[in-house]
Amino acid sequence: xxxxxxxxxxxxxxxxxxxxxxxxxxxxxxxxxxxxxxxxxxxxxxxxxxxxxxxxxxxxxxxxxxxxxxxxxxxxxxxxxxxxxxxxxxxxxxxxxxxxxxxxxxxxxxxx
Amino acid sequence: xxxxxxxxxxxxxxxxxxxxxxxxxxxxxxxxxxxxxxxxxxxxxxxxxxxxxxxxxxxxxxxxxxxxxxxxxxxxxxxxxxxxxxxxxxxxxxxxxxxxxxxxxxxxxxxxxx
Numbered sequence: 001x002x003x004x005x006x007x008x009x010x011x012x013x014x015x016x017x018x019x020x021x022x023x024x025x026x027x028x029x030x031x032x033x034x035x036x037x038x039x040x041x042x043x044x045x046x047x048x049x050x051x052x053x054x055x056x057x058x059x060x061x062x063x064x065x066x067x068x069x070x071x072x073x074x075x076x077x078x079x080x081x082x083x084x085x086x087x088x089x090x091x092x093x094x095x096x097x098x099x100x101x102x103x104x105x106x107x108x109x110x111x112x
Numbered sequence: 113x114x115x116x117x118x119x120x121x122x123x124x125x126x127x128x129x130x131x132x133x134x135x136x137x138x139x140x141x142x143x144x145x146x147x148x149x150x151x152x153x154x155x156x157x158x159x160x161x162x163x164x165x166x167x168x169x170x171x172x173x174x175x176x177x178x179x180x181x182x183x184x185x186x187x188x189x190x191x192x193x194x195x196x197x198x199x200x201x202x203x204x205x206x207x208x209x210x211x212x213x214x215x216x217x218x219x220x221x222x223x224x225x226x
Contacts, residue, residue: 043203043217099157
């Protein structure tokens with residue numbers, strides 16, 4: 001039973017355009033959401049996070065939006081760059097010292 | 113300031129052998145998490161440890177798997193009598209504390225069981 005779902009296994013975007021990666025969750029206890037980026041043969045790298053008390057968090061080219069009523073979050077990257085090509089994982093956690101629950105990832109390819 | 117270190121990066125074991133995976137957290141971090149990634153899957157939580165204590169092992173298989181984080185030295189994930197299904201990438205993450213601190217990941221150990 002997947003609590004965090006990334007329904008698009010892959011996404012291709014042209015350089016300079018916006019990349020939108022989506023994530024849905026089923027566990028209403030989740031109160032903190034994170035995006036990680038992963039290159040081949042490397043560990044995931046933390047990108048951006050959002051608490052459930054917010055609906056938007058922005059950091060440079062990266063913005064995460066949270067829609068609690070729809071149990072949906074999205075990561076926007078604008079403008080997209082070839083170096084953004086990687087697998088992006090959405091993760092969530094319940095309050096307290098709880099482990100992260102990951103989605104299966106979306107492979108983003110930014111084409112020059 | 114070194115990040116999370118894992119070794120070995122690649123490990124090949126025959127069925128029935130033991131695998132030992134090591135994780136040195138970032139300096140100052142006392143919380144360690146182990147995750148496993150199977151091909152085409154996301155990362156799945158295995159175990160959460162603080163120094164000398166297992167806090168949550170709900171993701172750990174009941175048999176053959178164990179983990180420790182001693183007072184001195186790295187955290188160790190041990191898999192006894194490995195089987196082909198144990199072949200995966202094993203990632204360790206560390207954090208300064210629990211919520212809301214971020215978890216920082218090591219490069220992973222890719223275990224292949226032949």
